[in-house]
Amino acid sequence: MPIEVRNLTHTYMQGTISEVTAIFDINFRIDDGEFIGLIGATGSGKSTLIQHLNGLLKPSSGTVLVDGVDIWSKGVSLKKVRQKIGLVFQYPEQQVFEETVYDDIAFGPKNLGYSQKEVEGQVEEACELVGLDRELLSRSPFELSGGQVRRVAIAGILAIKPKVLILDEPTAGLDPRGRREILDNIKNLHETGISVILVSHNMDDVARLCERIMVLDKGKLVADGPAREVFSQGRFLESIDLKPPDVTVLMEKLRDRGWAVRNDVLTVEEACAEIVKELQRRGVAGAI
Amino acid sequence: MTMVDEAWGLEAKRVFYRYEVDETHKVLALAGVDFEVSQGEFVVVLGPNGSGKSTLAKHFNALLLPDDGDVWIFGMNTKDSESTWEIRRSAGMVFQNPDNQLVATVVEEDVAFGPENLGVKPQDIRELVANALEAVGMEAFNRHAPHHLSGGQKQRVAIAGILAMKPKCIILDEPTAMLDPAGREEVMKTIKGLNEEMGITIIHITHFMDEALYADRVIVMNEGQIVMQGTPKTVFGQSHIISQIGLDVPPVGKLSQELCLAGINIDPGALTVDELVDELCQLKSGI
Ligand SMILES: Nc1ncnc2c1ncn2[C@@H]1O[C@H](COP(=O)(O)OP(=O)(O)O)[C@@H](O)[C@H]1O
Ligand SMILES: Nc1ncnc2c1ncn2[C@@H]1O[C@H](COP(=O)(O)OP(=O)(O)O)[C@@H](O)[C@H]1O
Ligand SMILES: [Mg+2]
Ligand SMILES: [Mg+2]
Numbered sequence: 001m002p003i004e005v006r007n008l009t010h011t012y013m014q015g016t017i018s019e020v021t022a023i024f025d026i027n028f029r030i031d032d033g034e035f036i037g038l039i040g041a042t043g044s045g046k047s048t049l050i051q052h053l054n055g056l057l058k059p060s061s062g063t064v065l066v067d068g069v070d071i072w073s074k075g076v077s078l079k080k081v082r083q084k085i086g087l088v089f090q091y092p093e094q095q096v097f098e099e100t101v102y103d104d105i106a107f108g109p110k111n112l113g114y115s116q117k118e119v120e121g122q123v124e125e126a127c128e129l130v131g132l133d134r135e136l137l138s139r140s141p142f143e144l145s146g147g148q149v150r151r152v153a154i155a156g157i158l159a160i161k162p163k164v165l166i167l168d169e170p171t172a173g174l175d176p177r178g179r180r181e182i183l184d185n186i187k188n189l190h191e192t193g194i195s196v197i198l199v200s201h202n203m204d205d206v207a208r209l210c211e212r213i214m215v216l217d218k219g220k221l222v223a224d225g226p227a228r229e230v231f232s233q234g235r236f237l238e239s240i241d242l243k244p245p246d247v248t249v250l251m252e253k254l255r256d257r258g259w260a261v262r263n264d265v266l267t268v269e270e271a272c273a274e275i276v277k278e279l280q281r282r283g284v285a286g287a288i
Numbered sequence: 289m290t291m292v293d294e295a296w297g298l299e300a301k302r303v304f305y306r307y308e309v310d311e312t313h314k315v316l317a318l319a320g321v322d323f324e325v326s327q328g329e330f331v332v333v334l335g336p337n338g339s340g341k342s343t344l345a346k347h348f349n350a351l352l353l354p355d356d357g358d359v360w361i362f363g364m365n366t367k368d369s370e371s372t373w374e375i376r377r378s379a380g381m382v383f384q385n386p387d388n389q390l391v392a393t394v395v396e397e398d399v400a401f402g403p404e405n406l407g408v409k410p411q412d413i414r415e416l417v418a419n420a421l422e423a424v425g426m427e428a429f430n431r432h433a434p435h436h437l438s439g440g441q442k443q444r445v446a447i448a449g450i451l452a453m454k455p456k457c458i459i460l461d462e463p464t465a466m467l468d469p470a471g472r473e474e475v476m477k478t479i480k481g482l483n484e485e486m487g488i489t490i491i492h493i494t495h496f497m498d499e500a501l502y503a504d505r506v507i508v509m510n511e512g513q514i515v516m517q518g519t520p521k522t523v524f525g526q527s528h529i530i531s532q533i534g535l536d537v538p539p540v541g542k543l544s545q546e547l548c549l550a551g552i553n554i555d556p557g558a559l560t561v562d563e564l565v566d567e568l569c570q571l572k573s574g575i
Contacts, residue, residue: 042439042468145337173384173465175337175495177534201468204539241470246498246539250561257569268539272546275568279552284571 147178440471
């Protein structure tokens with residue numbers, strides 16, 4: 001299910017005095033099984049961009065191709081596109097409206113016309129994937145914790161069995177444990193072969209999980225590449241109000257002080273190994 | 289009016305609080321909290337969801353009253369209803385969602401709202417508003433519409449609205465939760481500035497562990513109780529308790545601890561990039 005975006009531009013309220021061009025001339029291709037982090041300051045166009053990938057927004061100009069087919073060309077079923085490319089909105093708790101957790105998760109597959117039996121199976125499977133306790137299915141979504149509601153929202157999308165999962169800031173506002181649990185779920189889902197696009201403000205999380213990073217700034221795609229390459233551009237990121245993970249910044253500062261360490265480390269473990277190695281090279285006691 | 293002793297800060301004494309869900313079902317949200325904050329302190333409160341942080345915060349501006357125990361705000365007991373307005377004026381609250389806090393269509397009107405309610409004279413309000421906006425670095429936006437501002441700017445306006453009432457303390461309940469990294473830093477630097485330059489007492493609740501590094505003292509709550517408190521260094525130094533209750537040590541802190549475990553002779557409590565760089569650069573070779 002490769003997705004290709006060509007010269008994509010979106011202008012809200014076109015032709016009015018309040019018109020805003022939210023994304024401008026964007027080009028990229030996403031292949032099966034990728035794990036992409038989409039980062040950028042608030043208002044940079046992240047939510048606008050991802051809503052084009054499953055046809056929730058129509059390009060003002062440019063095209064979105066899924067499996068090589070322009071999703072806005074005649075005869076393409078957008079419903080099928082949305083079944084293949086699932087999108088979990090930002091703050092999904094604001095959109096939970098069914099009476100029970102089960103109904104909420106079952107909403108998608110029911111809508112797609114699956115039989116009751118199939119729906120049950122898919123809900124079951126989705127709960128399994130996100131580690132949601134069966135006991136919660138009969139509860140009202142309003143009784144759940146923030147982290148649980150996020151998992152219900154993700155399960156609702158997984159129940160339609162997408163090939164691509166897009167998550168818009170899925171951990172925003174959660175406590176550290178809630179955040180870790182959601183991220184572990186997403187990581188496991190990716191390992192089952194689903195492509196994932198994760199929108200996040202947490203650079204540590206994105207650096208740790210994502211292989212490829214796309215960076216938006218004021219509606220333009222200003223960087224797109226392996227996480228190591230993108231996050232080693234500290235000065236550039238700072239110029240657009242972003243920052244690499246602290247451990248990456250630390251390595252850069254050690255290099256400024258003459259240390260021969262890599263500047264593209266992304267995790268605490270990598271940083272530790274790299275520093276110990278350099279200390280051994282310098283013959284510092286304790287590091288041997 | 290109760291007499292206010294300038295030396296007093298905020299104090300919670302064996303505070304218990306239960307929410308009544310229905311007649312048969314109560315939730316114990318605070319289970320005997322003892323907590324003192326001195327005038328001018330910057331306190332960060334950490335804790336998992338449901339640990340009682342917001343309930344405690346609401347006790348500090350008399351939005352909630354203890355079932356058992358007492359809360360004293362600058363010498364005033366929150367149970368004394370005659371002090372309620374003075375308590376709310378001297379300990380203002382900022383909440384998570386900036387959009388729910390700004391009500392006027394123009395920034396300066398929003399900031400003027402508090403003093404107007406207190407019955408301050410119009411000519412004095414102008415000056416209060418101008419000073420408050422300047423203190424948060426938003427003076428250039430005084431005639432702007434709040435909904436056109438960024439999240440960080442909105443929160444700074446919300447803070448200005450409280451400053452205009454000349455508070456001694458500001459309590460912020462996850463004010464950065466919905467912001468991007470630049471917005472978070474903007475808000476943190478703003479409240480740090482108010483604390484350092486104006487001596488305003490700050491109680492800041494957050495899920496971002498790195499924000500604890502701004503604090504003089506960190507309080508960790510779990511299941512309605514304070515389970516740990518101290519400088520950021522002492523609190524994050526007890527990493528087993530931190531992870532047991534589901535919190536995290538910030539990445540640089542974790543790295544310092546791992547380097548120590550690997551036998552490197554540095555301070556395991558180094559929490560910031562600059563601290564750790566300095567620690568590493570003073571290591572000598574060949575001993
Ligand atoms: N429904 C909308 N109507 C008008 N403007 C919008 C709408 N949604 C977003 N925008 C504008 O488009 C730009 C990009 O917004 P968005 O895609 O939400 O960015 P992000 O998700 O990176 O914060 C912003 O200037 C925003 O104000
Ligand atoms: N309005 C309410 N009614 C019933 N229970 C509540 C209410 N508000 C909070 N609680 C419960 O009180 C406990 C503490 O909540 P809270 O102070 O909001 O914690 P925190 O801010 O640390 O997440 C939790 O168990 C929560 O479910
Ligand atoms: Mg968005
Ligand atoms: Mg709370």
